[in-house]
Amino acid sequence: MDGKQLRGTTPTGRRQASVQLVSVWAVEQRLCLTQVPVAEKRSEAVAMPQVLELVDVVGNVVSLDALGTQPALAARLLEREANYVLVLKQNQRELFAQVQARFAPLLVQAPAQEHREKGHGRGEQRRLWLSRYFPLVDAAGAWPGLRTLVCVQTTRWQQGRATCASRYYLSSLGQASASELAGYVRGHWGIENHQHWQPDVTWYEDGCRRDHAPRNLSTLRKLALTLLQCDDTVTSLRRKRKKVARDDNFLR
Structure with a gap:
């Protein structure tokens, strides 16, 4: 959406x-x-x-950009028997800072999923880490059904220059694999x-x-x-x- x-x-x-x-x-x-x-x-x-x-969202996964990342909307999706993947940005300041701190020590480890591709004059590498244990992320308590935190780090090479960005996501999917979560994020x-x-x-x-x-x-x-x-x-x-x-x- x-x-x-x-x-x-x-x-x-x-x-x-x-x-x-x-x-x-x-x-x-x-x-x-x-x-x-x-x-x-x-x-x-x-x-x-x-x-x-x-x-009708029953049994589906609904993804929303940062403007839709609201506890009330997450709760409504769960009521409608759907799961969510929500983009987390700095408009959720406290939660964003805590999630960023949670992933800081994980980013030196091997990613749970990695994908590379080339095309249209550029190359791209996407690496994904996930966390299903986040006791120090206190702000997560306000989010109904939150089961997984996701970090996707993207490195893009174009015209001899490299750019790197990290994005964070909240998800109610507790059993989805790293490749499935990568598919929802990409999708x-x-x-x-x-x-x-x-x-x-x-x-x-x-x-x-x-x-x-x-x-x-x-x-x-x-x-x-x-x-x-x-x-x-x-x-x-x-x-x-x-x-x-x-x-x-x-x-x-």
Whole structure:
């Protein structure tokens, strides 16, 4: 679950777009299940509980970015018989500091899972550590069902330069393996790469600015995106879109 601002609707002189949408993305199916607009002058965190009630999450794992990392939302997911993987950032200041301190001595040990890949002119190494024993993380007591802390350290090489970043996660999954947790963490970025990014580059979504059009057309773009991604033709989405416009048989 994640939010997106339609940047083309940002009023002159302001930083926040007037149209913001929170949507739920099914990672394996590459399908947008639902979306809800964020009320004016409110944050994505307010809309997330509303979106959650529209989706059957029983037996699933729900991942949320830092704005959705709230004890109340974690509790609601457990009530709905779902598990969670939540991004932990410094907006949860005390918990973040304690989790960071918990992993400090673990990072000199071998990771529980490691993955390397190359492509698009860059190389990337991802290493994952997890902890299911954290008695000194006092702030964890406020989090319903918290069973596992996760640290993912990413090193990226591009154009002869290396950058390194560490990210932390909270999870209610007590039995999941390191590779499964790595998959959930990696899968969360599917909503960025396959849903948020594609309308921008394939349909120039940020060029849509006025009245109700941005929100309405965002819904139509997601429907079209789902259909194009279901087709197994080996070509870019932009080429598929053009072929649909020119070839009625391909359209059908």
